Amino acid sequence: TAPRLLPSAHRKPMKTLCPDTFTFEFENLPEAYGRNSTYLCFEVKTNTLPSPDFPDSGIFQNQKHRHHAELVFLAWFFKRLRLGECYQVTWYVSWSPCSRCADQVANFLKSHGTVRLRILASRLYFSKKLENREGLHRLSQARAEVKIMSLKDFEYCWENFVNHEEKPFQPWMNLDKNSEGWNAELKNIHRNPRDLLTEGIFYQQFNNKHKLKKPYYKRKTYLCYELNGPQLVKGCFHYEEGHHAESQFIEEIGSMGLDQGRLYFITCYFTWSPCHSCARKLVSFVKGNSHLCLKIYTSRLYYHWIWKYIQGLQHLQNSDVPVTVMTDREFEYCWTNFVDNKGMPFEPWEKLDSYSKNIEERLKRILE
Incomplete structure (x- = not known):
């Protein structure tokens, strides 16, 4: 089943981000004001070698007219799927998927059993809203693994998706503390209602x-x-x-x-x-x-x-x-x-x- 293809979703992925863009967009602040776009860095691993028209890594961001980065990736990815191929996809995203994107990603995974998705998010998108919390539940039910980015993940993205010109990654203030806070929030969202009380x-x-x-x-x-x-x-x-x-x-x-x-x-x-x-x-x-x-x-x-x-x-x-x-x-x-x-x-x-x-x-x- 094809995702809802977007008219402007046929662009090629970007190769790298500039350092300032990465630092600003991926900073894992508890309240990330002014960050209204989602950046999605991806890696695709298969049991065959990548082809020129199917790079094994890249970057997408939100496009105009509410075309979110997750759906742009799906439209691009769907056209390159090969029958019988198994795919391990990893996303490093500045925001976790909204409820609408979570629904489409979950439906895509349910329809394509050979695709496994791992999502590492810098921040959770409006995590107090019930529809977004339910969206994260639906992703888990569709076999997607959702986690919060740690210092190690930010360093990995810096090395592989940023045009850093040999400069090392400089962690921002409270990076580890913010990751712990988002981890606690995600754990609370994923909490099974049948878990026992302490x-x-x-x-x-x-x-x-x-x-x-x-x-x-x-x-x-x-x-x-x-x-x-x-x-x-x-x-x-x-x-x-x-x-x-x-x-x-x-x-x-x-x-x-x-x-x-x-x-x-x-x-x-x-x-x-x-x-x-x-x-x-x-x-x-x-x-x-x-x-x-x-x-x-x-x-x-x-x-x-x-x-x-x-x-x-x-x-x-x-x-x-x-x-x-x-x-x-x-x-x-x-x-x-x-x-x-x-x-x-x-x-x-x-x-x-x-x-x-x-x-x-x-x-x-x-x-x-």
Whole structure:
């Protein structure tokens, strides 16, 4: 299957970049202002020698009219594919692919099983946007390897794609620190929702204490779920900037393609009860999927003194999505089933039962 060929995508790749262009465009800043183009340095390895019309390396950049470098490469590459040939393609890119490019690259890889792609990115493109995060997931599902460039990779690009005139590569300030930051972001994006929680996260985030002692830390929403069907499915999500754990859960369950003729029981364990907006989303999701039966346990109540959050809890209860406060029994169950506990038993914190009873009384008054 051919990619969507671009009218201006038949240009030949560049051979080298000038040093200033490389340093400016590939600098791995956390906030890379003014860098509105993607530069893509590529290498293609095959089991035969390269031909003059198919160089084994080169550089593409974005073209006019939103022709992104990734799609320009695909259009150029597709015309040179040979039947039965195996290809190992490596990209060094200043920005990771956007969601639109990720989709087309993933489709291309699925249609061409003899092509393997490795992507090394200096920076992640608008990594907080859900569509771009999903695009990186789709690339991984299509067998593309996505990584963050390290000092060694920048040095390699300098030696092989830059007209450096025998000058050595000069790392910019905080290069290693920035790579570590982007690596952490990519690891978070690729995090499998079925990964277990660490002991520290569980005790920090699921504890039901009214107030924290110093040193303070932010208690986020963590959602652990268990779906009972033909097979038992478990998963964990946590709040990410602009993307609530409840929304991630809804997307995950909605993407499973569950049999609508079968009844599924789902139990969720929350650190914070759903906000009013997420409560409405959960109710709408369950009402739109009559084959799902949802029950919620929560460690703490989120802004339980504010009217709209009170209404959210009432809306869940009145829509047959029961909300119950976690007790020692549920905390121990979560510890056993959702935590990398290394075989250690659950150790209740001080006044756990007392906190649970107080929160339970508060929820009872809200629902009555």
